[in-house]
Amino acid sequence: MTTSTTSESSAAAPLLDLQALVVAVRRRRRFWCSMALLGLFVGAAVAVLLPPPPTAVTKVLVAHQEDQPNDPGTLIRTDVALLQTTRIAGAALQSLKSSEKPEDFMKDYGGTGLTNNLLQITVTGDSDAEAMARAKALADAFVADHVRRTQEAANAEAKALLDQRDRMQAELAQVNKAIGDRSPDSDPKASASIESLFARRAELTSRITDFGQRAAEARTGTPKVIAGTQIVDAPSAVRHSLPKTAATNAAIGLVLGLVLGLAVAAVGTVVADRPVLRREIAANLGASVIAELPHRSGRLWQRRRIRAARERLTTSLARTVRGSAEPVSLLELGCARNTSVIALALARALAADGPVTVVDGLPGLRLAGRRPKPGDPTVVSGERAAAMSQQELRLGVGSVAPGTAWTDLQYLGTRTVLVVRAGHGSAAWLHTVARQLADQRIPVIGVVLIDPDPRDRTDGTLWDGLHTALRGQNERPARQNGTGGHRQNGPGRQGTERPVWAARVPDSDQETR
Template identity: 85%
Template sequence: MTTSTTSESSAATPLLDLQALVVAVRRRRRLWCAMALLGLLVGAAVAVLMPPPPTAVTKVLVAHKEDQPNDTGTLIRTDVELLGTTRIADKALQSLKSPEKPEDFMRDYRGTGLTNNLLQITVTGDSDAEAVARAKALADAFVADHVRRMRETATAESKALLDQRDRMRDELAQVNEEIGDRSPDSDPKASAAIESLFARRAELNSRIADFDQRAADARTGTPKVVAGTQIVDAPRAVRHSLPKAAVTNAAIGLVLGLVLGLALTAVGTVVKDRPVLRRDIAANLGASVIAELPRTHRWSARLWQRRRTRAARERLTTTLARTVRGSAEPVSLLELGCARSTSVLALDLARALAADEPVVVVDGLPGAQLSGRRPKPGDPAVVSGERAAAGAPEEHRIGVGSVAPGTAWTDLQYLGTQTVLVVRAGHGSAAWLHTVARQLADQRIAVIGVVLIDPDPRDRTDGTLWDGLRTALRGRAERLPRQNRTSEPRTERQPMWAARVPGNDQEAR
């Protein structure tokens, strides 16, 4: 029985509730909107306060002897790496007559291969003129170095071919010396040897001609490479537009800030595990959501929003007043994350009840939320928790307390044996909501229902517990025999976490 109950509970609870995650991220839109705005401002500030240095660009057409139509860019990548060597940087600095070190100069320029034969050189400097001069010196140094390397390669290849040709000529001279004036017909006995010498001489003459042709081709290819390697785009300064750079950087900062804000919000939501849906809050507290109140700020609420909030508060006050009138036991309002809203709700409830009978509000909130306020004409009396027991027995007591961390749980029963939890959505963690439900059950305080403050307007989940007859409603119904002084036992409600015990499930059935 225990195993099956555990497996069913695990199957019903998803590892990651995407709906709750989306709602929680949307509720914390101030955070990621602030991050996005911060990124936008930082991006714009970087563009204004840290403008790019003066920059010049030039383009060089680089010809290679090994150029092939299907080249994947290996040769131009080699040229880019050669551009970033101290030899090229040193030649450019020598032409500029600059005492700067090649290692420092290499940090001020970069090469980019645009195509297989087109190289772009970007150089920075202290001014536009200096950047242009640096770009020209660097391009000239690269072209000169490339031409020199191609010439040295062609000369070395031609020399190797000519050396091979000379060795063939020496061997040919030895063969001619062996042949002398003989012919295959002059000596029939040695005709086979003479024929092999003639064949060898013909082969050597062919190979010598081939080496001559290859050496000539190697020398001929060099002028094409030299003529093909040239500066095709003269060095010019790059014009920077401050408004364009500010807009671009601001857009990038906006996107990065938004992504970072959404990521931080999502991670924080998963780590903190603070329920925001009425379904989850009701399940964790073991009590149904009986009403909702939107949270509006005086400085930002529109007129129709204030009217709507006032109408919702009046309906809730009427419902609570009807409940309190029909109960012989004191009722309390216990807040979690919304002390001000709970204080206002308690005063509205006390004013509604004061028309029929005397009412006193017991202030059990930390600080001076109620007792320190300036009373208005006709407001009910507000007493502290220490003076609550001294009130007249015919007075209706409405206790106001808190179930936030640090609460003195044993004092809550003096505020009322029945309570309405006023909870702000997304304020308490799931673990703390379980703690509240467990502590109220231990103190034998029945929860009539939950008033949700600041709910998500797009929340369509059901906050009603369909097994509520064995929670708050059953607890209130079974208090009637005791109020009538009968001998039937008094049964208290069980929170959700206690109802999941196999024995309690069996009793519920």
């Protein structure tokens, strides 16, 4: 595949692949399930270790002189705000004969407007008796303050109306005096003046009567407000059920932990950019997925399925190595243990054709340092790979993880099978692996995918990669003069010509995969 083709496919790819995102998040189900369980346990532990303090509740019916049927709740919100004032808190503490500061006491209670005229007061304390006493004192202080404010408002309004009435009465006395000082005569102008005075006296008399009635009404409405503002529900302690509280907190913690875990998993998946689907891994490595091997499991039926899949993989790889004119290596990425097991099983299968030597290039001498078992092939370290005879059948095992010595990979095998764990390497590192192998002129036969997603239905085949895919082995190798090396790869392999397609590698920086 050329670089131009890769650029076109990258440009046509969506910015965010939802399928890959869902698969990657589902593969991290252990993480977000653990987060959900952690939230569950933390919520339950909070209910047990941090029980709510003793709480008392009381309800107060609040009457307002400005009550309207269409009131949106402004008046009751004002009452809630007035409840949270140092004046009411100080009055309640004074009735309790407490030396606590009003500012500190205000943190222990709160008000809630249930309706336009019903106020609920919630108070906490060191005990149920103390909480109930504080709630009673607070409710009494609020009722007394509300009544006092109502009376002061009514008295102020009535006083203003009476003052206005008194000013008009004084003006009326002056009008009456002016009428008494004038005697009726035949002068038309004097008659008109007297008539205007009489009209003014009638107007003043009417307004004086009106102001008197309004002052009386202002005082008359106050007793209704005073009588209507009262404690309708005596303070009572709130009973807390520990099982119910623990269950509620656990459910809340479960939901919060699950949401947080899913969010972290999704963000981590997008940021890490670790391909999981077959098509993504094949596209980034530039090689087809030729086989898969499920992750090991403790379940009996899955063990049998994994054993059968491992046997099929060993048979397929053995057929590939027997038909290859060059040494083949297994290079792992994120699955060193599985690669070691696959390499030993493959070496045992090839032992029927002659002696097989496994070259261990894994970090830490995972194979060379192990204790051999009966029937195991010969395992040598990577340092001895260059000194081995070309007549001997060998199978290299190495790694393409970060920190790999790329120039040493050619001593493990001039052709390779990549054993990659799904979701382990980032897209950038897979590109690096493909580029480094191309620079070392090591063709990739295919990819063995470890721990694939069981719900992945994507195709991991690159249909333009016949020069490296296993299906291309059925093509007749072309013979060219002076090409096609005669490398002996074991007993009975003399005179075998290297296929031209197996030696094809990019000649410039314009072809990479």
